[in-house]
Amino acid sequence: MKVILRKNFEQLGKVGDIVTVKDGYARNYLIPRQIAYQATKGNIRALEEEKRQILKKEAKELQAAQALAAELEKVSITIPVKVGEEDKIFGTVTNQMIADALKEKGFDLDKRKIEITEPIKSLGIYSVSIKLHQQVTATVKAWVVRE
Structure with a gap:
């Protein structure tokens, strides 16, 4: 059959x-x-x-997803964090913090789509990749600054 x-x-x-x-x-x-x-x-x-x-x-x-990726490539976000001596961050910058910063810019994304390759533990500029689709990944610049 x-x-x-x-x-x-x-x-x-x-x-x-x-x-x-x-x-x-x-x-x-x-x-x-x-x-x-x-x-x-x-x-x-x-x-x-x-x-x-x-x-x-x-x-x-x-x-x-490709259209959203094109819009996200133009965006840079600022994440204010508390720092101690020698500009070391208390903890790390998390996916949720990045998702919240993107939400303020008007992009409502799931935090599980955000991929941080290495932990962000100091001030600076970082590239964060966001997997929007199996074939589409966008990169956003994240500025980690002192609060």
């Missing part, structure tokens, strides 16, 4: 793959657990339409 996978299934394949399995395996395991559905002509056409919709959505997301 030919079935279309609804979920990634390690033994068979990825979502949308059409695979041939034994009838009993399909009827008793894959279909009841909604891992797959039967590959009829109508279901195959629906799958192709679904794939087209997913590709359109991904293209829009990529385009939006």
Whole structure:
């Protein structure tokens, strides 16, 4: 029996793959657990339409991420911190601090998208990368200054 996978299934394949399995395996395991559905002509056409919709959505997301990255490249943020002797910061500059500074500039980003390569523990100018999409990463200049 030919079935279309609804979920990634390690033994068979990825979502949308059409695979041939034994009838009993399909009827008793894959279909009841909604891992797959039967590959009829109508279901195959629906799958192709679904794939087209997913590709359109991904293209829009990529385009939006690229536009946001272009705007973020122009932005520099200032993060005021308390310092001790010899301009050493108490603690480090965190992703949340950078996200808050970006929010003040009008960019509402999730702190988990912000990637700090090495801990920021002193005053200065740092480049912070922000992963907006699988293929798009923006870089923002962060000025760490005395409060």
